[in-house]
Amino acid sequence: MTELDRRTPPDSRLPGEPATHRLRASDAGAAAQLLGYGLQPRLRPASAPQYAELIERHQSDVAFRDLVEHIADGLGLVVLDVGGTSGVALAATPGSPFELRLTDYRANLSADDRLLHGLIHVGIAAYGFPTSASLTDDDVRQASVQAVETFLRAGCLRLAEEHGDADPSTDQPETEQAWRLYLRRQPTRDTADGRVGVSTTTGMVKFAFERLVAAGLATRASDADGGTYRLLGRYRVAVRELAATAAYRELLDALAGAEHPTT
DSSP: OOHHHSSSSSSSOOOOOOGGGGGOOOHHHHHHHHHHHHHTTOGGGGGGGHHHHHHHHHOOOOHHHHHHHHHHTTTTEEEEEEEEEEEEEEETTTOOOOOHHHHHHOOOOHHHHHHHHHHHHHHHHHOOOOOOOGSSOOOOOOEEEHHHHHHHHHHHHHHHHHHOOOOTTTOHHHHHHHHHHHSOOOOOOOTTTOOOOOSSSHHHHHHHHHHHHHHEEEEEESGGGGEEEEOOOHHHHHHHHHHTTTTHHHHHHHHSSSSOOOO
């Protein structure tokens, strides 16, 4: 028995409260441990038996599930999904100590590069999950660097045809600035050592995919087409949140009729 357990009354229920609603300090520790597993996005329940046990408890014990939600809220986290295969998917609220900052993503990004990387991540999501149905099915989705770059460039060209190709101005919405900037960047430019230039759109798409891999949202499937990646279930959960944004909907509208993946 731990020190916390010894300090916890043997029965802290209110009069008439069911036994299933009684929680001890050790339950708080278990709830925090489950969130700790969720903060390790590349960890899977299949490789951590205690993780799998906590997920099973989360799914069967309402009081424990509520406790997890309360602790997450106090930490500035939102529990997006809990699954036996993909584990716990979390998102950080603004101001949370777990919030991803631009310096964590990539150091020394210019204002233009920040807009472009934002557009590219919306593009990957739109390519992988182009319809509402694709956000709820269980199909395994794959996307390659070259396919997403082509997909994004086609959408940006459609927007240019619709709105004109004048240089972006500071008073334009960020989404509009981003697609104009995308068209001004070269898709490829080899460096002296034969690698794709990091400031090209192809290089930026590749970097975005590698960040998804580092975050446990995708895995590299092959080297085909500049790198082909398998989009994991927890990424689908994150895209469900993104799908509610205006940028996602605008890009999907612009890309209507473009070729989408079927698997």
